[in-house]
Amino acid sequence: MADAKYFTTTKKGEIAELRIELRSDRRERRKEAVKKVIASMTVGKDVGSLFPDVVNCIQTDNLELKKLVYLYVLNYAKSQPDLTLMSVNTFVRDSADLNPLIRALAIRTMGCIRVDRIIEHICEPLRKCLKDEDPYVRKTAAICVAKLNDMNPSLVEDQGFLDLLKDLLADPNPMVVANSVAALSEISDCSPTAAEATKLDYATISKLLAALNECTEWGQVFILDAVAQFEPQDGQEAQSICERVVPRLAHGNAAVVLSAVKCLMKYFELIPDDSEYKDAVLNKLAPPLVTLLSAEPELQYVALRNINLIVQRKPEIMKQEIKVFFVKYNDPIYVKLEKLDIMIRLTSVENIVQVLSELKEYASEVDVDFVRKSVRAIGRCAIKVDSSAERCVRTLLDLIQTKVSYVVQEAVIVIRDIFRKYPNQYEEVIDPLCKNLDNLDEPEARASMIWIIGEYGERIDNSAEILSTFVDGFQEESTQVQLQLLTSVVKLFLKHPTDTQDLVQKVLNLATQESDNPDLRDRGYIYWRLLSTDPVAAKNVVLAEKPLISEETDLLEPAMLRELLAQIATLSSVYHKPPNSFIDGRVPLRQLKNPVLEEITAVPPELQNEDSLVPETESQTSEDVQNPSETITPQVPEDNLLGDLLSLDLSSPLVLGGMNTFDIGGSSQRTMIQSGGDLLGDLGGIMFDPVLPNLTQTTQNIQNVPMGTTDVGFDIFNQYSTPVLNPFQLILPKQVVLPAAKGKGLEVSVTFARRNKDIYMDLTLFNKALLPLKEFAIKFNKNSFALAPAGQLNIVTALQPNKSIDVSLAVNNTNPVEKMEPLNKLDVAIKTEIATHIFTCFVPYHVLFSEDGKLDPKTYLEAWKQIPDANESVCTIDTSLDSQGIIARLEANNIFNTTVKSIEGQELLYMTNKFMNNLWVLSEIKISNQFPVTSVLISMKSRTMEVVPGVFDSVRAMLAT
């Protein structure tokens, strides 16, 4: 009769009824009752209230009843620790029973009771059982040590159980050995000290290998895994281990086979190359792996993932076996995809014909994912085997003729990759591709097509027309397509400037003005700057020869591969991720979201992002993408787009220098360039925009780690601009301007710095009061340079006692002017919830120098002449720098070099700098020809002499070495 009968009950008081039965005198009835209880337990009914009655049945010599009661106790021990404690005596007594089965059962069950108070009662019986005369008890006890370690690792070490376990490695019974190995390896997995303590030597490894033949299949896996951890001294040891492991390859248990493969992969590397045995081992590896592929699909999958690693290291062992990786239509999809991957890895000139015809066959299968991957595989073949490229392209063309949407789309993507490997060949496919434009509705396929059009624009008659239809729907496209469209239009413009001006203007407009995607805006601005400043450079950048892609792009890195090969048969080998990336002892560090599938579908990044001027994948979190474009925006003339290149309007007040016709005042200037003619030549004549270096600097700094701010939630705008642009930029150390004593516990230190053309006041607020401070506000008094805070202090949370916070505050010049003494004095008020504090600080002059302080030699000369000689001041500054060093340092701080002259062995540097309030200072630095340089003579001229001493001080600080 079936156990289902235990579930049926006709009366209401089920529990009460069970209780009566449990107290019955008759053993059979008690047993039946316990069975009923267990049955209820298995379906999740709460029978915990019967605990005392069930435990009462424990004192029986009937083994089945005992087992059932134990099963019950295990289930409820956690919720009824007190009662469990009462049953402990029975366990302890049973652990000394005459019947080894009962001894083992008792020690086994005790180990499973995960109640802290029980643990102390386990130690003594466990110690006895580890030395029991019966191997069955010993092997059970070995596992019990692992259980104990799971609950209380320090206890295991303190009580010396590790040593007892190690002793068991030399046990005459192989099962005991195997279980000890298993327990030891689990313990060492979760504690490094135990790992150190359980390191095995060659003698122990020999003993383990001797036990290998006779222990269970599971034990063999444990032993082989332990052997694989061992580091042999020399090739001799390695070979003798190999010899003993090789027979395991014929075991029926796939886990044993794969663990043996793991050992062999490790040790055969250590056998000297000239040894014949090495080849012999290598030849033995392939057949068992192939045999695994005729097993159940789940086993196949794990085997395939491992084979995938092995063939990357040693493709030759599987070369002859490529046919076993041919896909059968009833394989599960995860097996199909994996087989496909390995097939491509094994593809070579010899088998390419066969592989291609298989792939073509797969492309007509039903499963969409698999079809896509097959089409992609054709592309990988083309890239891998040069001589097959032609054939692959023809196959792809055939597939495009099918007009099946997803096949065509995949084919387009693949053909793009083929062009990356074989540029300027197979152009005949472009035509059929263009005929299938309507079929492309996936971003990657559209982006690929647009890339091809951009790249081969000159060979497609209506390329501009095609792109312009794409541009019409620009807003609806995904970012990937938009980025590609932008690039391709720019490419086309550089190739066919005459008829694509409107298009390029439109697309730049869309990218920079209409889009709120920072990547897109960024790229838009970069192209735009490039085109407007130096079209030749633009051409060099945009139309640069791209590095060819190769098949290596989808191989794992050698170091990674080596690490993974050491992990064959483990989870790492299935995920193709090193163990420390997801398993740390027992606590995985981070979550992997179905990495298997991710890897299967992932295309190597090299194939995905070409043309990326802005590294898209590097360190761009959602936070920092906001910024670059925002900082750029103010400098970009609103309506000065590239379309205007022909009637070039660079009316920005920032534009200075470069062309002789410019005056210092920065009044707008129009340079008309006639349309027609050699447009690119004309573009070459377009003036140089000094903003450009800063722009590129900005983008470089995108990748820099922000410094100086510790507050993560800090205003991203500021955080962005925090990085030091140039190592030579002078940033004075913070000075305490408001000591805690004066500030009611608030200590303020301040420095100023110039970043991204704005002045920042960097403050450190230190709360030395006992209360948290909050609601910070800041205000500047009127000052000489009209400085005013551009925003408020970004302090979101209260500043806790004894904590400090770093804040950057952008500063602009919108305050009323009042001349201070000295000029750079700045009075600041900081308000907190508690009080308002006023302090004085001094703005270093150099942060006031603006970025547009460069003059051309002619203007410099005129200006120098205009300033009366009375306004000249001379000073000597000690420095050991040469002229290049001086220029580098000064230019980093916005004192710009106009020219360098060499007269009578003396070098003369002409420098200019401009204050934010349009005060100009011109200087001449004389470097004598004595060697080594110790000092330089600086003459400065300015209409406002008051600033000159301050500028001297700044220069002195900049040149200090």
Place this chain on the structure above:
Amino acid sequence: MIQSIFLISPLGDVFLERHWRKILSRNVLDIFYEAQSKATSPDDISPVLSGGSFYIIHIYKHSIYFVAVIQGEIPPLFVIEFLHRMTSIFTEYLHECTEQKIRDKIVLIYEILEEMMDNGFPLATEPNLLKELIQPTNIVSDVIHNITGKDTMASRLPASQISNMPWRRSGVKYVNNEFYMDITEEIDCIIDKTGAVISCDIIGYVDCVCKLSGMPDLTLTFMNPRIIDDVSFHPCARLRRWESERLISFVPPDGSFRLMTFQASAQSCTTLCLPIYVTPVFTLKEASGRMEIRVGTKNTLGKNLDDVEIICPMPKEVVNVSLVSTVGMFTFDPVTKVIRWKIGKLMSGKIANLAGSVSIQPGTSVRARPEVSVHFSLPLHAASGLKVNRLEMYTEDFKPYKGVKYITKSGTFQVRS
């Protein structure tokens, strides 16, 4: 190690769970359910899934998901092998492993799981050993048990539990000592539409039924062991003897077991003459199409093929078929779109034909080409030509009756069109 095992029905109900360490909440299965909801067929769920700090390894067998939850590093194959072993043990005890049977015998299953695993470490996984610990039940024993109240569980430690041969129970006694071997060879092959063989493998199994008293030590030798390219043995086989002498020396388990699985050498596969030919012809375009499948024997040396069946999954655009077969019966399942053509016995030299028209859903066009899978068996023949030389027995002095039978079958035998 293995933390917990869940048995889940195809609908997603957990009908059995066993925890060896902490009791895990069923939430750990979320990742599995997520994968299940995405998969198009129950077979298609990736066997290794990762969800937070747990990893989920499962197999799908007998329309049940056997799901193991693990934490920390453990060879995935180890887990998968264990799960497969579990299913085969359940099948031995329950005769068929279905959800209903397991529900019926839930306490027995619990007891078995308790014996199979301790703290996530496999314990007793040999059917012989388990049967000594827990007696399998059948209707008769159930009745006896109910009357006498006799235990189904051994109260003494089985000797084999700790012996070097855990697979063999001790004290076996038979009046008639017999040993039978079935050598089954399966042909896995892919044939393209021109009839050319694209890939072909022969996988062989040696299944034994052992009814021998005592502790017999057997040695099996082949006439032509070179044919065997790669082997995987039952744990009872002494691997080193095979390694050095190409003979199989073993103390067999009692009852039926699979002694070895082998892969025939590449050479014997390439020189293999397939005993059957199948030529499927499909012309499926828009609206309607025609199809014809011909099947005939070849190279069978006058032997007949048994159990011939052709299974042909049609593209999903196909609505119906109207076919005529010269031999056997065919069915078409309009839901799964599969044509099953049972031919049964195919006489040597005879040709079977299935032909007719196919109606296709209007407005669609067929893209995928059907692949035909073929099933057959050819008794008394080993495709690879493997032959047993002799089976010798040592250590026991009775004369057993020995028998060997060869059969060739189709494995995954596919013909493309």
